[in-house]
Amino acid sequence: MTKVFNNPVDFKEQMIKGFTAAYSRYVERIPNAAGVMVKGGPTPGKVSVLIGGGSGHYPLFCGLVGKGFAHGAVIGDIFTSPSGEQCYRCGKALDGGAGVVFSYGNYSGDVMNFGMAEMRLEMEGIDVRQVLVTDDVASSADFDSRRGVAGDFFVFKVLGASAWRGDNLDTVEAMGRHANAMTRSFGVAFGGCTIPGQPQPLFTVAQDKMELGLGIHGEPGVETSDLRSASEIAGLLVDKVLSDVPAGAGSKAVVLVNGLGATKYEEMFVMYGDIHKRLAAAGIDLYKPVVGELATSLNMEGCGLTLMWLDSDLQALLDYPTETPAWTNV
């Protein structure tokens, strides 16, 4: 259950206020908008990266705003794309004169709202590019129709680093598209989450069942199966992700085991041992694995596996130093 809130109607605004109060050393509020940007705003003459989507996924999206990572995040209500108006305002605030890249998970609401904002900004002479994240292999056989899940993290990281090191708009966009093309995820869920103020979780899973191919918005999975052991779940995640290795992938990949909120670290470490062995056995050179919560779905029970296959470009961008509320690397 989601228990800590005041009036559910004001949840988003109060969350933004609390977030910016806590992390004023990294971020500031974008004036007159439901969004935050890196302290000091965009760098004149440099490309900015605006990420965003509904809330309920922390550290997505606002927790990844800061030096070396995203320049700003536009924040929707729980599981709800920010409006075109807010995407427009945040995009406008973030333009440093060299263009803005919008990046977000591929959901129809986000596509429409960011799309409308792009149209308005382009009319005002701001060059806007869009990099949609489509990493969830469970969601469609067609790559471009897939939704974005925890792969968001890697794609945003690459985009942010490319922009911060001073690449031009074409290059930043190209790096982001390349990162997305090289990223695959698959997840499972054991229980649904509860939207603040709702009496019931969005879905429930029987104690002895699990959902395969879950979304990160409290949607149930595409299929229900019997609950399996940690080793078997590890096998399933690895098989699903490796069933769709990107064309042109080398052997090196960065690995993320992502928790959705209420499946905890110790459980993920138990599972990670088998994931590591299986990936290594499949010939993958595992680079800087992460086990943690980087794309949550409120208090949903579940977890997923994400790989981004690396070449020297992507590896350099992944390693680019960042300082944000939820992610720092040196």
Added chain:
Amino acid sequence: MTKVFNNPVDFKEQMIKGFTAAYSRYVERIPNAAGVMVKGGPTPGKVSVLIGGGSGHYPLFCGLVGKGFAHGAVIGDIFTSPSGEQCYRCGKALDGGAGVVFSYGNYSGDVMNFGMAEMRLEMEGIDVRQVLVTDDVASSADFDSRRGVAGDFFVFKVLGASAWRGDNLDTVEAMGRHANAMTRSFGVAFGGCTIPGQPQPLFTVAQDKMELGLGIHGEPGVETSDLRSASEIAGLLVDKVLSDVPAGAGSKAVVLVNGLGATKYEEMFVMYGDIHKRLAAAGIDLYKPVVGELATSLNMEGCGLTLMWLDSDLQALLDYPTETPAWTNV
């Protein structure tokens, strides 16, 4: 529910294996022991800090091992102090010749087991000091009888930084004791956690109730109350923590709002807005607030507030750069 495991009896060992596989760039297994240490082991001639306790609290304890932070962690089973034998082995492995500081939350099992290890190591000529964390104002009126909760994070951070910058054993111990003396926490819970393999959570809380003064081991709170709004909970946490401001405290304090596992980031940000305002109104100069999961209790629903009042010593140690699996600061 805890859902991801194989045989519950092997949970700890499999967790350590997964953790060390994922984070081999930071840590290595302590040979023949249930523990991990910073990659490369202790630095000859320097003090080491060994933290530890039961598992189920990630990133406590192993997630905080690395450069600038703890040198090692000894890992017990879920909610169970590591044995004296394991504390001994890990303490021995960590001695770089300048002595070892043990630090852990004040629970009788830990006190006994670390105590037995200290006796054995002292007999072998290794100088061992103990810094017990006693930050939970709910657990006793007597400061030294209090248990340790999320304050662990700050005390360990100070100890680790002091040791890494090269302080001698007396100084490291003194800094740690000072950090503990300046740290206060209070927490609330909305629901209990489930030990792997158990059919039931350790305790349950009615939908419209909450527990005050919870532990981080799935123990229920010291008192049950009606569930309150985020603002009221913020007020309660601030009042409880400020009811026991340490003697000699200045006005500056580092602030942590800690989630226990299933109370999520967005909820904590909503609450944080009020916490920030109330602390500021009480004349506290808030330093680098953190809202996150730094001391969990499996998938327990709940959260707490921790303050460590700062002087220039503690602030410098808090800011000392670290690189660990779960915490990096530059």
Added chain:
Amino acid sequence: MDQSTLAAQCIDAALAIILEKEPELAQLDSVAGDGDHGAGMARGFRAAAAADRTGTAGQVIAKAGMAFSDAAGGASGALVGMYLMTLGGGLQGDVTTAIQVHSALVKAQDALMKLGKAKLGDKTMLDTLIPFTEAFGAQAGAGATIPAAWGGALDAGRAGMESTKDMVAARGRSAVLKERSLGTQDPGATSVYYVLRAVGEVLQRECP
């Protein structure tokens, strides 16, 4: 009653019905979606009802649409917002005939379809809207008044809404879940029907 007051009353009626049905809409959206449709429509209509109400009926509706879109967010915020903005833009000057209204409804529907790229049978709000608008057009062509055409078209809208129960989603969030959406009525088709019905009641009452 002047036409802009009437338009404002229609928006108030939409808000009232959505607030009443919010839990049902949340529940429908949780089956194969993310549960936010009720909250989103409520946010949207609250903002629409609070928007500036000066100007012609068309202007009132267009401004309500802008406010709706911004406040609601999500797929339905963009779609319903765009619909209302285009509908308002299509209602120029004094609106006296159902033919005029029908032409605005068609424009709004086209804008929504262009934005969302969905079509009839995709299990979306269009499955309510398209049959409603078509039936409205038929009544208008046969010379019906606005309230009569609206009232007469509601059954077609309701049938369209109900037909979504047996559809597999092809657009929007639920499309991923395919068969899982079978058996559940589409939340957007449901909310749109409730709004059309509430507007019909206002028209019946105020333009007898």
Added chain:
Amino acid sequence: MDQSTLAAQCIDAALAIILEKEPELAQLDSVAGDGDHGAGMARGFRAAAAADRTGTAGQVIAKAGMAFSDAAGGASGALVGMYLMTLGGGLQGDVTTAIQVHSALVKAQDALMKLGKAKLGDKTMLDTLIPFTEAFGAQAGAGATIPAAWGGALDAGRAGMESTKDMVAARGRSAVLKERSLGTQDPGATSVYYVLRAVGEVLQRECP
């Protein structure tokens, strides 16, 4: 049966009863503690039963204690481990009289009390152990055999265990919760009673 085999059988019997009672112990520890007492005692006795069994009865018990302590961890691992190590150390050479056993039981109990700093009435395993050991001493003084003294002391242990229900914890994790522990029997007092009873059955059976 030689005495080391007998000691080993007692450990096996302790393991068997703890495995049987593990859920009950987990449940008792979850009321005001952290729920790990059943799992911890089971880990401890599994390791104790797997430890080296060469040497005298005393050595077998002492080695079991070391293994117990390491595997179990927690408060009860340290306490029960220390108890068994001291008990084993106190049982020198051939053990023939209940007086000898009583003196070892007292030493072990003292070591446990020194480590844990608890006393009678603190709602701990001592509330089973102290009355048991006292009753055992009385029987031994009156000339009872080892099995008879053990069997005769069990009732006192059981009464001690049951008395913890009405106590407020003063030591260990539950002490923080004070009145919340009222009404629930102490998990450590319970597990210790089960073990004493299981050992009594082995003694009765094997030393008739």
